[in-house]
Amino acid sequence: MxxxxxxxxxxxxxxxxxxxxxxxxxxxxxxxxxxxxxxxxxxxxxxxxxxxxxxxxxxxxxxxxxxxxxxxxxxxxxxxHEFEVAMALVSPAAISHFSAMHHYELTEQIPHHVFVTTTSDQSAPRGAGAGYRVGNTTYQFIRIRPERYFGTETVWLGEARVTFTDMARTLIDGLMMPQYCGGIAEVMHGFEVARDRLQLDQMIGYALRLDHATVKRLGWVLEQTGFERSALTVLQEVEVTGYTKLDASGSREGPYNRTWMIQENFSGKVRA
Incomplete structure (x- = not known):
C-alpha cells in the first residue's frame, strides 16, 4: 500500500x-x-x-x-459522500425531490439518481440535462429561478455539510414535478407518512410564494390527507381561471373538483 x-x-x-x-x-x-x-x-x-x-x-x-x-x-x-460531491458540482445546490424524500424517510424506494436543485445554468456540468455521471452515481440537476430557491436546511453528514430542501419544500416540489419524485402516487404517500410532522403554516406560505397551480394541488392533497378544510381557507380563496391537473406530469383526464379547481387525473389511492 x-x-x-x-x-x-x-x-x-x-x-x-x-x-x-x-x-x-x-x-x-x-x-x-x-x-x-x-x-x-x-x-x-x-x-x-x-x-x-x-x-x-x-x-x-x-x-x-x-x-x-x-x-x-x-x-x-x-x-x-455522493451528496458532498453534489455540493461541489454546482452552486447553489440543494439535495431535493426523490433524494430528499428518501432522506426524510417519506419513501421506501431508493432513488436511482441524486436529484439536485440549483439556480444556475452556467455552473452545471455538461450533460447535466440528461443526468451527469460521476463514477457509479448519476446526478440529475433541476434548474429553478433564483426567487424560487428557498426552503432549505444544511446538516452534517459525517464530515460533509450538505444542503437539503426541507421536508415541506420537498413535498411541494413533488406536487410541481412528480416525475422527479417517483410519481404522484409516491408524493401523495409522502404526505401521508409526514402527516404528523407537517407544519401547515410553513407549507401554505411556501405554496403562496410559488404559483396558483401549486396552491390548488396543495389544498387538495392536504384535505385528502386529513386536514380540515377550514384550516385551508387561504388556499381555497386563491382565484384561478381554470382547472389544474393534480398530476402535473399526467394527461388531461379524470373528474373535476370544483372546490379546489383540480382535475383529478389520478385514479389510485394514497397507500397507508
Missing part, C-alpha cells in the same frame, strides 16, 4: 496523493494542486498531466473540469 512505502521512493504524483489525504482534501481543484506541487516535487507544467494520470490509474476521480476527489483506493480516507 502507498502508506507503507518510503515517501522518497514515491513518484511526485503519488506523493501528491499522499499529501492530499494527509491534509484532509476530500474534494479539490487543479488550483489547489498547483499550490502544493512544489512541496511534492511536481513541476508546475506537469500538474494537469499528473492529475490525468492519477485519474487513469484509479487514485483520483474527476468530478468535472478542474475538480477532483480522492478515490476509495487511497488508504486511510473515506470517499466523499
Amino acid at each position: 502507498m502508506t507503507q512505502e518510503n515517501p522518497s521512493q514515491l513518484t511526485p504524483a503519488l506523493r501528491l496523493v499522499q499529501k492530499l489525504a494527509a491534509e484532509g482534501y476530500r474534494i479539490f481543484s487543479t488550483e489547489d494542486v498547483r499550490g502544493m506541487a512544489p512541496e511534492v516535487g511536481l513541476s508546475a507544467g506537469y500538474v494537469v498531466q499528473a492529475l490525468h494520470h492519477l485519474v487513469r490509474t484509479g487514485w483520483l476521480v474527476r468530478l468535472r473540469k478542474g475538480l477532483y476527489t480522492l478515490s476509495s483506493a487511497v488508504p486511510g480516507i473515506s470517499p466523499a
